[in-house]
Amino acid sequence: GNSSGSSSSSNPSSVSAIKKNGTIKIAVFGDLPPYGWVDKNGNRTGYDVALARQIAKDLNVKVKFVQVNANNRVDALKSNKVDLVLANFTVTPERKQVVDFANPYMKVSIGVVSPKKNPITNVNQLKGKSLIVNKGTTAENYFTSKYKDISLQKYDSKTEQFNALKNGRAAALADDNSYLYAWVKNHPDYTVGIKTLGPNQYIAPAVKKGNQSLLKWVNKEITKLNHNGFFKKDYNENLKPYFGSDITAEDIIITK
Amino acid sequence: MGHSGINIFFEGANFIRLLGGLYVSAKIALLAILFGGVLGIVLGVLRTLHNPLLRMILRLYLEFFRIVPTIVLLFLFYYILPQSFNINFKADTVGTLVFSLWMAAEMSDIVRGALISVPRHQVEAGKAIGLNPFQLYRYILLPQSVHLMIPATINLMTRIIKTTSLLLLISVVDVINVGQQIIEANSHRYQDGAFWVYGFIFILYFILCYPLSRLARRLERRGKVGANG
Amino acid sequence: MDWTVIQQSMPIFIKGFWLTLRLSFFGILGAAVAGLLCSFVQYFKVPVLRQIVSAYVELSRNTPLLIQLFFLYYGLPQVGIKFPAEICGIIGLIFLGGSYMAEGFSGGLNGVPKTQVESGLAIGLNQFQLARYIVFPQGLMLSVPAFAANVIFLIKETSIFTVLAIPELTNTALDLIGMYYHTNEYLSLLVLAYAVILIPLSIILTWLEKKVRYGTFGN
Amino acid sequence: MAEPLLKVEHLQKSYGNKRVLEDISFEVDEGSVVVLLGPSGSGKSTLIRCLNGLEVFQSGSIVFNGETVQSSQKNWRRLRQQIGMVFQSYDLFPNMTVMENILLGPMKVQKRKKDEAARQALSLLKEVGMEQYAEAYPRELSGGQKQRVAIVRALELNPRLMLFDEVTASLDPEMVRGVLEIILRLAKENMTMIVVTHEMNFARQIGDKILFLEDGKILEQTPGSQFFARPQTDRAKKFLESMDF
Amino acid sequence: MAEPLLKVEHLQKSYGNKRVLEDISFEVDEGSVVVLLGPSGSGKSTLIRCLNGLEVFQSGSIVFNGETVQSSQKNWRRLRQQIGMVFQSYDLFPNMTVMENILLGPMKVQKRKKDEAARQALSLLKEVGMEQYAEAYPRELSGGQKQRVAIVRALELNPRLMLFDEVTASLDPEMVRGVLEIILRLAKENMTMIVVTHEMNFARQIGDKILFLEDGKILEQTPGSQFFARPQTDRAKKFLESMDF
Numbered sequence A: 001g002n003s004s005g006s007s008s009s010s011n012p013s014s015v016s017a018i019k020k021n022g023t024i025k026i027a028v029f030g031d032l033p034p035y036g037w038v039d040k041n042g043n044r045t046g047y048d049v050a051l052a053r054q055i056a057k058d059l060n061v062k063v064k065f066v067q068v069n070a071n072n073r074v075d076a077l078k079s080n081k082v083d084l085v086l087a088n089f090t091v092t093p094e095r096k097q098v099v100d101f102a103n104p105y106m107k108v109s110i111g112v113v114s115p116k117k118n119p120i121t122n123v124n125q126l127k128g129k130s131l132i133v134n135k136g137t138t139a140e141n142y143f144t145s146k147y148k149d150i151s152l153q154k155y156d157s158k159t160e161q162f163n164a165l166k167n168g169r170a171a172a173l174a175d176d177n178s179y180l181y182a183w184v185k186n187h188p189d190y191t192v193g194i195k196t197l198g199p200n201q202y203i204a205p206a207v208k209k210g211n212q213s214l215l216k217w218v219n220k221e222i223t224k225l226n227h228n229g230f231f232k233k234d235y236n237e238n239l240k241p242y243f244g245s246d247i248t249a250e251d252i253i254i255t256k
Numbered sequence B: 001m002g003h004s005g006i007n008i009f010f011e012g013a014n015f016i017r018l019l020g021g022l023y024v025s026a027k028i029a030l031l032a033i034l035f036g037g038v039l040g041i042v043l044g045v046l047r048t049l050h051n052p053l054l055r056m057i058l059r060l061y062l063e064f065f066r067i068v069p070t071i072v073l074l075f076l077f078y079y080i081l082p083q084s085f086n087i088n089f090k091a092d093t094v095g096t097l098v099f100s101l102w103m104a105a106e107m108s109d110i111v112r113g114a115l116i117s118v119p120r121h122q123v124e125a126g127k128a129i130g131l132n133p134f135q136l137y138r139y140i141l142l143p144q145s146v147h148l149m150i151p152a153t154i155n156l157m158t159r160i161i162k163t164t165s166l167l168l169l170i171s172v173v174d175v176i177n178v179g180q181q182i183i184e185a186n187s188h189r190y191q192d193g194a195f196w197v198y199g200f201i202f203i204l205y206f207i208l209c210y211p212l213s214r215l216a217r218r219l220e221r222r223g224k225v226g227a228n229g
Numbered sequence C: 001m002d003w004t005v006i007q008q009s010m011p012i013f014i015k016g017f018w019l020t021l022r023l024s025f026f027g028i029l030g031a032a033v034a035g036l037l038c039s040f041v042q043y044f045k046v047p048v049l050r051q052i053v054s055a056y057v058e059l060s061r062n063t064p065l066l067i068q069l070f071f072l073y074y075g076l077p078q079v080g081i082k083f084p085a086e087i088c089g090i091i092g093l094i095f096l097g098g099s100y101m102a103e104g105f106s107g108g109l110n111g112v113p114k115t116q117v118e119s120g121l122a123i124g125l126n127q128f129q130l131a132r133y134i135v136f137p138q139g140l141m142l143s144v145p146a147f148a149a150n151v152i153f154l155i156k157e158t159s160i161f162t163v164l165a166i167p168e169l170t171n172t173a174l175d176l177i178g179m180y181y182h183t184n185e186y187l188s189l190l191v192l193a194y195a196v197i198l199i200p201l202s203i204i205l206t207w208l209e210k211k212v213r214y215g216t217f218g219n
Numbered sequence D, E: 001m002a003e004p005l006l007k008v009e010h011l012q013k014s015y016g017n018k019r020v021l022e023d024i025s026f027e028v029d030e031g032s033v034v035v036l037l038g039p040s041g042s043g044k045s046t047l048i049r050c051l052n053g054l055e056v057f058q059s060g061s062i063v064f065n066g067e068t069v070q071s072s073q074k075n076w077r078r079l080r081q082q083i084g085m086v087f088q089s090y091d092l093f094p095n096m097t098v099m100e101n102i103l104l105g106p107m108k109v110q111k112r113k114k115d116e117a118a119r120q121a122l123s124l125l126k127e128v129g130m131e132q133y134a135e136a137y138p139r140e141l142s143g144g145q146k147q148r149v150a151i152v153r154a155l156e157l158n159p160r161l162m163l164f165d166e167v168t169a170s171l172d173p174e175m176v177r178g179v180l181e182i183i184l185r186l187a188k189e190n191m192t193m194i195v196v197t198h199e200m201n202f203a204r205q206i207g208d209k210i211l212f213l214e215d216g217k218i219l220e221q222t223p224g225s226q227f228f229a230r231p232q233t234d235r236a237k238k239f240l241e242s243m244d245f
């Protein structure tokens, strides 16, 4: 079984341990504009990355980014590669069993993108066709369990999945709708034919299971950032330029 | 192709970043070759000793690294070590460790092969003048077998360098990872970025490995002539 | 270890197992054929083809399979050349393996003692007969160890097909990990699956090597 | 007097800059045995290999059976069927049985019928005492047995000239005699032969003519009886002395 | 009479199930030369290697200079300095010069001073006519020269017994004499030696005692003069006959 030996005394990711270290290790994506990516000058940037920087700032420590793919987010926490995951991590019941999620900071649902020439607007159109997903995403889980007659192509990274779509390897691609909005803005030949699928879901920071210390701190932090309008600002800076006019901040961020 | 895709390299710091990624791969390869090489020589010598238990253990070590694909090794060390044994390393360190251990395993076989190919009567001649086992290795076996080891070792080095391409899968920001970042970040302007970036990385690896394999081949040929002449 | 996890994922692992075997089989078969042709070109020193073959060998041996596959699968379609994933994988394996096989076979052909060639000449054989009766039968047998090593090497390389979203063994394991997070179980199963393929194979190949060597050269 | 079977004229051969054979001229009469003697490295093997087209030579010519051969490959293939050769190394093809070894030449090169060729092969094997080994593989034979088969393989092509290059040099001492006796018998049957050997007693018994080589040149060319009794050159005398202890 | 320098008693040796030496017993007196004769595969090399601890044997014992040695490794290293050995294969270390080859033993094993050891080495090299090759590498030497150096390398350790295993078998015929003469000279200087050889004339000249082996057993153990004149066994007689052509 998995040893989850993160009791407070030996927890290398507790708030005090992080402060003592002077750095927090945060998992982010590296190839998912506009959430976590690297600009042409080699700087990490994006919505998640800005949040990560803010958290580090408020903890008064330096931030160290660890680039992950969707399917290593859990293991990165489990194996102490990172203290915190801010990589568009959707809260699901299965994941809750293996990591601890803090309060959510984004709303999301599954969307399906396809070429404008052959748009997919209904899941039934996908029967007997191929659909691209990213390993370890909610979209993959959703289609794997609900639609056995759609054949899935499972890629390791965002780059690979979008390239495969562009190369016409499948009829459509399913992923969190928020990226898809951003992606079609840059790729006008494609459309998000199915905007939402399945239940509404939330994206939240995640810590290693049992890391109460950091979890509590992050929860407080999210509430604080919500109050002082950080997410709105983050949205305007990092997401808005990538989304079309049919998306508003309220579709994405959580304002309670 | 609208405007030429090759310009993707001249956007911002893209070109330098790719080279930076290459440096990460090359550094890991180099460290692995260094550590693994030294360890491999020691293990290779140990494998020629007549200790059945030691031999079997080292043989198992070699076979494990031979049978398990490198991708799987990387995942094993990256995830299982910390979770099961509470040892935690950064991705780069895990990469270096896995490649070092792999290098050592293969190197031990090269060293062993070279040592046992020293003619038996050379060893016997050494024994006949009263050399002890250590002296046999020091004066007879090692000096006479290095020339056999070198070409195979250089070939192994190119394999290590080539295989660093898998580091991407444990989140090391290597040349391919940087390449993917670039493809994604520029995907709206450069629809054919994948062609150019992957093509370029292909050439980069070739430039790294080709001179080495040429050298290995030359040494091998010279070794053959030397042995017969 | 959670045995129910292992039990549940068995069917999907077995699928991946067969796919790995199938892709390996075609890739290795193609690589062996390509390697044979290349080594013949080099043996007979066919002009022009010979230069092409040696350029190919260098290109194939000095670049990683991962990049070869990326280029085939993601790069080439952007300039209008597109194959399905499994075909890309097999082509990649043939492209990579062909050069290794060619080197192995050439090594064998060159390893046939000069005295054998000369005694063939001395009884009046022509170049073709020499190849047909003396050099190829002996040389190909000499290259069996290299062939065996290449087979094992190429089977392992199919693990890289995971980047093409081909559900072979490694892809399957990584995928299951991404969905259900039982890392230990899935990785152990993965190692076991490769062991199940490679250990018996390596034993068989070693046995074959001995048999062939004895059958041909008597030692 | 009849034309000699083989006539070598001014043959020259170099490896790169290194002159290995210099102005070699001699004749071999039909039915006679020429023995090549000389210290190691003097060029005996090279000369014998030139006669069979296994080495290219730079100048000079070889007249075999009235036909002049240059160093170009074409002529050789046909000639080689008339010139048998046995080497020092046991050079049977390890992947074929004794019979297959012997039949390869007659069937593939001379396009003879298998039956007829096999009949001849068996009778030759019987002559060298090897008939029970027809189906054996070379690995099952001792060195001396291998050399006997190699001789049969060459004879099977019905050559007009046989070349022997130190065929007993790699044999265990006890095996030498059997092989040499076969060659002696061939001489009695008037086979034309050129023989390189280090066995002086054998050379004395078999050699109609002795060529003594040193540094690629023929120093002496003398009838056998005369050479061993009174070598003309000091070098040959010294050589003979060093040979018996 | 004094104790023999070497006494072998009931020595047995097998490779796996294959008995290679059976109940071998003999003595070597100080200053005498024993020659081992016998057909190929009779066990001569194996026996001589057992005497030097290069092969383990299953039973029996060896008494050297009053000290009994079993087949365990420990004793041998010290003994080997008193037992010199020269093999058939040219076994100089190719990565060292002639001088380095010779000095390796005295300096690393016997911990002697370089100066003194080198002086002895040079005088030994002079005796075998090789003093000008001290700085040459083995690849620059002919086979005969290599064997002379190998003899010097063994002598340099001042052994009390020398073992020679067919040291001229791989040599060019002209080179044989020079090497054998050196061994003959050693015999005259009363070096104790065991010699395996196929040169019958040499064996006759040097052997105080002849051991004739077959199939791992000693068939005859006779003074040299007597053996060549009247071998006791038919097998030895046949062997001697096959040896001269």
Ligand SMILES: Nc1ncnc2c1ncn2[C@@H]1O[C@H](COP(=O)(O)OP(=O)(O)OP(=O)(O)O)[C@@H](O)[C@H]1O
Residues within 6 Å of the ligand: D015, D018, D020, D038, D039, D040, D041, D042, D043, D044, D045, D046, D047, E172
């Ligand atoms: N392939 C080669 N390249 C260069 N030099 C060669 C080659 N083969 C032979 N030689 C040289 O040619 C000379 C004659 O060699 P050859 O083998 O004919 O001598 P030999 O009389 O047969 O000697 P041996 O009695 O040792 O067989 C030697 O000096 C040898 O070094």
Ligand SMILES: Nc1ncnc2c1ncn2[C@@H]1O[C@H](COP(=O)(O)OP(=O)(O)OP(=O)(O)O)[C@@H](O)[C@H]1O
Residues within 6 Å of the ligand: D172, E015, E018, E020, E038, E039, E040, E041, E042, E043, E044, E045, E046, E047
């Ligand atoms: N390593 C080994 N394993 C098994 N059998 C061996 C080994 N070495 C030698 N033999 C066998 O032991 C027997 C004696 O061999 P040995 O070499 O002592 O004979 P020899 O008298 O020296 O022959 P030669 O005159 O050919 O040198 C032979 O039957 C040989 O096949």
Ligand SMILES: [Mg+2]
Residues within 6 Å of the ligand: D044, D045, D046, D166
């Ligand atoms: Mg010769």
Ligand SMILES: [Mg+2]
Residues within 6 Å of the ligand: E044, E045, E046, E166
């Ligand atoms: Mg022997």
